[in-house]
Amino acid sequence: MSLAQFNLPDVGEGLTEAEIVSWKVAPGDKVSVNQVICEIETAKSIVELPCPFSGVVEELLAKEGDTVEVGKPIISVQSDGNILVAGPITTSIPIIPESSSTHQAVADVAASVASDENKPNLVGYGSSAHGGTRRKRAAGINSPAVVPASTSSMPIVSPVVPSSVAAAASSTDVIAKPPIRKLAKDLNVDLSKVSATGLAGEITREDVVNAASQASVFRNLTTPAQKTEREERIPVKGVRKAIATAMVQSAFTAPHVSIFVDVDATRTMEYVKRLKASTDFAGVKVTPLLLMAKAMMWAVRRNPTVNSTWTDKEIIVHNYVNFGVAAATPRGLIVPNIKDADRMSLFELAQAIEELAATAREGKTTPEQMKDGTITITNIGVFGVDTGTPILNPGQVAIVALGSIRPKPWVVNNEIVIRQVTTIGATFDHRVVDGDVASRFVQDVASVIEEPALLLD
Amino acid sequence: MLSPEGIFEVPAEYAEYGKYIERLNLDDFLKFYRDMARIRRFDNECTALQRQGQMGLWVQALGQEAAQIGSGYGVGPNDHMFPSYREHGVAITHGIDLMSIIKIMRGVNHGGWNPEETRFHLYAIVLATQVLHATGYAMGVNFDGLVGTGNPDVDQAVITYFGDGATAEGDVSEALLFAATTKAPLVFFCQNNQWAISSPVSSQTVVPLYLRGEGFGVPGIQVDGNDVLACYAVTAKHMDDARNGLGPSLIEALTYRVGAHTTSDDPTKYRPADELEYWQARDPLLRFEKFLRRQGVGDDFFEEVAKAGDELAEQIRAETFAMQNPPLENIFRHVYSDPHPMVAEQQAWLEGYEASFEEGEPS
Incomplete structure (x- = not known):
């Protein structure tokens, strides 16, 4: 008699995990070789697992609904002695002789295997191992590890409550490719409720995305329940504290003046569309913000005082543009800037903006990247608002807000289009920039947005 | 030839095929059944072993036993066979060690057997390529003058196995054309198992596949692929014709892939359940068992076959678990016949990489 464990195998090609859908056996049950013990769902399919041993089920090491990494033990069986130990295809130490901490050792082995650079992937042949030194796999990913039965310190796994899991039962009724099914799972979309527009009733990517955004609209309608405590105290620290200090310093030292202009951005949008489609701009994100940045750079050259700093004794006019872009991050608002943005080509600027945004989103923006900005843009249009009165970044004398761009009635040749x-x-x-310069600057930006060809100037 | 009830009858227009059955005796029939049962048991055990992590992949031949065993025994002792990756049944009729197929799917061997000795060429994983290989080989047999000499010890023919899905590859059309224009001694054996992974045969062709060769000049015939006797007779006859210099022909065996395409596939996602039931009712083993019982074969025989299956399963299991990893240099050994600096460099890198692992206790 010996205790044998069955580790979750890779039943596809390069799968890294699977969900236990249902157990067909329970502790105490007799099992025979190749008897189906459970059903698992992988990224590809639902699969029945046959038992490699015969004997009596000792315990189930994973619950229904659990997602288990390939190589982790899922069941232990008191074998009736007839255990075949896998050859060295994947294992160098299949038998672990110690008895007291055996279970832990097996779990550790499984954990070390599981942490071994495994990235989930849907199809293909597994993630390639990276270079460098790695620990040799001590127990087979796929091989049954065998443990002598004298162990007394087996942790007890809570009894599994049999439940009828029909997670994928409905998956036969819908037509969708595996990546689309994965997408639906990620977006929490029930495919059976998605209206399909593809050929022969196939659910397309767009269908899933549409269903997801509909779902999110409805999710937004659910207002959180009234909280029980009357007040909530959030400590002021970190980014929030820095934002507050800068805003107060700016608002109460510099007299702010805001001006607005409505503009027909149709040509800009067409230009953006053409850039997106051009091979020269392949692989880089082209947005209206990019054109806005370029427009501001052009307008700065024509109105240099908007790109300066007030120091009480003197006004420093910068003949370079460190272009700040306000970025909403999970930690709050930050304004990193692109150094010498005025010397960049459109393509370089697009790359720089994309990189800046990505760095900010990941929370990896450095203090260096936030220092020495000369002028700033804040793209509040992405939040769906038309405009606002932004507060200056300390040390700067101009900030521009880009509102949302949407179809609206506009008068052209005395007709509404x-x-x-x-x-x-x-x-x-207002200490630095007079009304006429401010107006000219905004007008210049607006005229480029209306006619991007001005950039050829 | 065999009705679903196991009644043997040869329609008058197929009398020339019937002659091939007349030459068989009861021992041959028992051998057919034994091998079909053996390959099914092998197939099921391998599927279980894959599910237990012992093989990277398994390709089931479940449901196609009659087409493969019948056809395999119709191939002569000098003939060459070019299989796809599902021809386990054909393999055992020509002495291929079943363990060598497991070795391929376990990733410890690239090929598994010597095609020069076995005349059963290596599995072709890339769809339809073997059909061109077979055509080239058959053209070579022609060049060597080993066709139509009338000497059965000299004359050779070639057979290639492929599925309905492969017929949609350009390779098959090219092969049909070359075989026809060179009058190659080649039999195209198409197992139409109705499904190319998840694509039904209706998406591969609108005319029956056995007619596919007509326009190229390769005559075709359709055979019940779940009738082991019919598959034997048709293959044997067409191989004889090819050997005798009558040129290529195409056989379409209508059968059904009862299992999944491979263990990485889940046919319940795209295949109606009633279709499976329809074909399971036409199971090739069941039908042949009825035939044998009509010949007076009793329970003893079927119990003996079942017992042999259990022993085979146990043996496969034991030998699979006992398999050793091959040495690393095997990966590089047969890339070129002579030493090659780039291969040597890659081998040195891999050996260094493997040596970089720390041996030790897991932490």
């Missing part, structure tokens, strides 16, 4: 319209708002430090 539908155009892509946006509002450009800007705030200036």
Whole structure:
């Protein structure tokens, strides 16, 4: 008699995990070789697992609904002595002789295997191992590890409550490719409720995305329940504290003045669309913000005082542009800037903006990247609002807000037509920038948005 | 030839095929049944072993036993066979060690057997390539003058196995054309198992596949692929014709892939359940068992076959678990016949990489 464990095998090609859908056996049951013990669902299919041993089930090491990594033990069986130990295809130490801490050792082995650079992937042949030194796999990913039965310190796994899991039962009724099924799972979309638009009733990526956004709209309608405590105290620290200090310093030292202009951005949107489709801009994100940045750089050259710093004794006019982009991050608002952005080509600028945004989103923006900005844009349009009165970044004298761009009635040749319209708002430090310069600057930005060809100037 | 009830009858227009059955005796029939049962048991055990992590992949031949065993025994002792990756049944009729098929699927061997000795060439994983290999080989047999000499010790023919899905590859059309224009001694044996992974045969062709060769000049015939006797007779006859210099022909064996495409596939996602039931009712083993019982074969025989199956399963299991990993240099050994600097460099890198692992206790 000996205790044998069955580790979850890779039943596909390069799968890294599977969900236990249902157990067909319970502790105490007799099992025979190749008897189906459970059903698992992988990224590809639902599969029945046959038992490699015969004997009596000791315990189930995973619950129904658990997602188990390939190589982790899922069941232990008191074998009736007839255990075949796998050859060295995947194992160098199949038998672990110690008795007291055996179970832990097996779990550790499984954990060390599981942590072994395994990235979940849907199809293909598994993630390739990276270079460098790695610990040799001590127990087979796929091989049954065998443990002598004298162990007394077996942790007890809570009894599994049999439940009828029909998770994928409905998956036969819908037609969708595996990546689409994965997407639906990730977006929490029930495929059986998605209306299909594809050929022969196939559910397309768009169908899933549409269903997901509909679902999210409805999710937003559910207002959180009234909280029981009357007040909540959030400590002021970190980014929030820095934002507050900067805002107060700016708002109460620099006299702010804001001006706005509505502009027909149809040509900008067409230009963005053409850039997106051009092979020269393949692989880089092209957005209206990019054109806005370029427009501001052009307008700065024509109105240099908006790109300066007030120091009480002197006004420093910068003949370079460190272009700040306000970025909403999970930790709060930060304003990293692109150094010498005025010397960049459109393509370089697009790359720089994309990189800046990605760095900010990941929370990896460095203090260096936030220092020495000369002028800033804040893209509040992405939040669906038309415009606002942004507060200046300390040390700067101009900030521009780009509002949402959407179809609106617009008068062309005394007729109302539908155009892509946006509002450009800007705030200036009135100590430095007079009304006429501020207006000219905003007008210049607006005219580029209306006619991007001006950039050829 | 065999009705679903196991009644043997040869329609008058197929009398020329019937002659091939007349030459068989009861021992041959028992051998057919034994091998079909053996390959099914092998198949089921391998599927279980894959599910237990002992093989990277398994390709089931479940449901196609008659087409493979019948056809395999119709191939002569000088003939060459070019299989796809599912021809386990054909393999055992020509002495291939079943363990060597497991070795391929376990990833410890690239090929598994010597095609020069066995005349059963290596499994072709890339779809339809073997059909061109077979055509080239058959053209070579022609060049060597080993066709139509009238000497049965000299004359050779070639057979290639492929599925309905492969017929949609350009390779098969090219092969049909070359075989026809060179009058190659080649039999195209298409097992139409109705499904190319998840694509039904209706998406591969609108005319019956046995007619596919007509336009190229390769005559075709359709055979019940779940009738082991019919598959034997048709293969044997067409191989004889090829050997005698009558040129290529195409056989379409209508059968059904009862299992999944491979263990990585889940046919319940795309296949209606009633279709499976329809074909399971036409199971090739069941039908042949009825035939044998009509010949007076009793329970003893079927019990003996079942027992042999249990022993085989146990043996497969034991030998699979006992398999050793091959040495690393095997990966590189047969890339070129002579030493090659780039291969040597890659081998040195891999050996260094393997040596970089720390041996020791897991932490």
